Amino acid sequence: MKISFLRHTLLGLGALLLVACAGETEKPATASEFSVPVTYYQLDNGLKVILSRDTTAPTVIVAVYYNIGFRIEPKDRTGFAHLFEHMMFQGSENLGKMEFIKLVQQNGGVLNGSTRFDFTNYFEIVPSHKLETMLWAEADRMRGLDITQENLSNQQGVVKNEVKVNVLNQPYGGFPWLDMPQYANENWYNAHNFYGDLEDLDAANLEDVQSFFNTYYSPNNAALAVVGDFEEAEARAWIEQYFGDIPSAEIPPQPDISEPRQEEEKSFVKNDSLANKPALAVAYHMPQRNSPEYYAMGLLDQILVQGDNGLLVQKLENEKGFTSNVSGGINYLGNMFNYKGPMLWMYDLTYDNDTSQEEVLAAIEEVMSGLKDRLTQEMLDQAIVKIRSQLYDNLGGSFGLGRADLLCSFALFDDNPGRINSLEDEFRNIDLETVRKTVDEYLRPGNRTVLVTNPLLAANEKTE
Structure with missing residues (x-):
């Protein structure tokens, strides 16, 4: 399994939705509408929760999106948001290195993570009866990562190799998905190398990782979606049980990411x-x-x-x-x-x-x-x-x-x-x-x- 951000979206939705329900109430759909049930609420710690039940197949998706992408990663740390995505699979309080991946796969599921402009996401698709296990596992790594120099050094090497394979040693590597923002935009936050300069990747240290995690991987900076075949009352109880006591964090103000009007070609x-x-x-x-x-x-x-x-x-x-x-x-x-x-x-x-x-x-x-x-x-x-x-x-x-x-x-x-x-x-x-x-x-x-x-x-x- 490859864990990285990709040129083409894993979730390619250039589309609209014909739906009839919102919040925690549902309207009956007319014959011309396609209805997706949506239940939305927040935990006391700020975690945004969205439930959408669909019993078409006995599977369920757990998706956690953090409101931090590579657009606002620290200056002089290009590629850091993507590097941190890799760190999320290196172990947590109760799951050792790579055990999260084994837990999903050995229960018949698939998983991945990706880093985008404005979020980093993680998801698992598993048989429905494993929903509680996945909620526990996602809460476990939201609660605390195993941040060690060994894990950091290992993933710096992995990401640097990924950059070499996917960009530096590849015909048209980075064209145009990585290249064009650097040419078309003026603001550094929109125009830097999102994949990461090799020197910047080397410069990341344990203090950077811990600070990034404590700041941006908090429940009040995240959204959790559960989609598929599940019982809503049961899911809500598990979400409260596993995520409810994770402390929130103070999120810093977002930097100015606006772009000036381009006047000349x-x-x-x-x-x-x-x-x-x-x-x-x-x-x-x-x-x-x-x-x-x-x-x-x-x-x-x-x-x-x-x-x-x-x-x-x-x-x-x-x-x-x-x-x-x-x-x-x-x-x-x-x-x-x-x-x-x-x-x-x-x-x-x-x-x-x-x-x-x-x-x-x-x-x-x-x-x-x-x-x-x-x-x-x-x-x-x-x-x-x-x-x-x-x-x-x-x-x-x-x-x-x-x-x-x-x-x-x-x-x-x-x-x-x-x-x-x-x-x-x-x-x-x-x-x-x-x-x-x-x-x-x-x-x-x-x-x-x-x-x-x-x-x-x-x-x-x-x-x-």
Whole structure:
């Protein structure tokens, strides 16, 4: 099992939910609604708890999300949030090194953890009758880790090797999910190397780890979701029993993570000695989360790059034949809902060596320059259908993991997992005029950053 943050989301929900219930009360669903039960409350120590029962299969998910991601990790400690994620599997008060993993796997379950922009998450999917065991185990490591120099040194080595394998020694390593934020953003918190510079990873010490744990891994900085086949009264009793007496902590004020308005287009070239053909990524700064323009960008994402009928897909793949795969989206390390700070909408592609960068950008301009006038209500309606289809695919897979992701994210960032209920309305409330205004402000050339990978391997092959 690999425990790391990934370029593509483990929980890829670029979608909306048609639901009918919120808080601790439920409304009957109409024939056109898909209903997800949601119960939300907080323990006295501040832990946010979300319960969502589904008896489709005899399994249950326990997901714990901590309101700390790599965006606000300490300066001069790049990669620290990710390093700490690894530390969470090195032992706790009652479970020794790697015993948490063995406990889950030997009971027929699967687990993982990941570090994202604004949270670090851990989850287990187990047979329903093992719910109490998983709640006990998650509470045990929230209560206290086995923080030793041996464990820290070991995981520093693991993470450094992961950086080398996944980024430094990999063709297109970090392109564009790790690279683009460093080029497009201005604020250090949004623009530093999230995976970690090797020197910074080496610099982490036991005092850093203990302080980070005491500050950010407290119950009042976390959300716990239980999704699946369980009895609610029983689950609530266990949660109170195992988590209720874990002390809360004083959470420091969040640093300023805002980004200035980008006024002029930025363009960069990154040499890649392992790449054999060029690659290009284009990014735009997103509107403020939960604003009308934010939802409009969700629709524009569908119209431009999602699916075979995406306008950029049609132009670059089918009409021009420059590439076989245009990929993109809002938040490459998650989805458009599970972040809270500044974000990029981005797409990327590789193309043949006999195609010039200028040709690719000219084809892109053909789409973007006429986009505002080309938009129709029918295109918006089709985008909503695509969003709904993505949602159902994700909610139906991984035993409800996508549902747990949305519930925890909305609890952490909005103190309202019931937001899951209003997403359909939010998208449907966006009219054509709002989408066109969003194109004017957020898809303007001055808001664009272009990053090109220069394939040195291809250049070397030509000279041999």
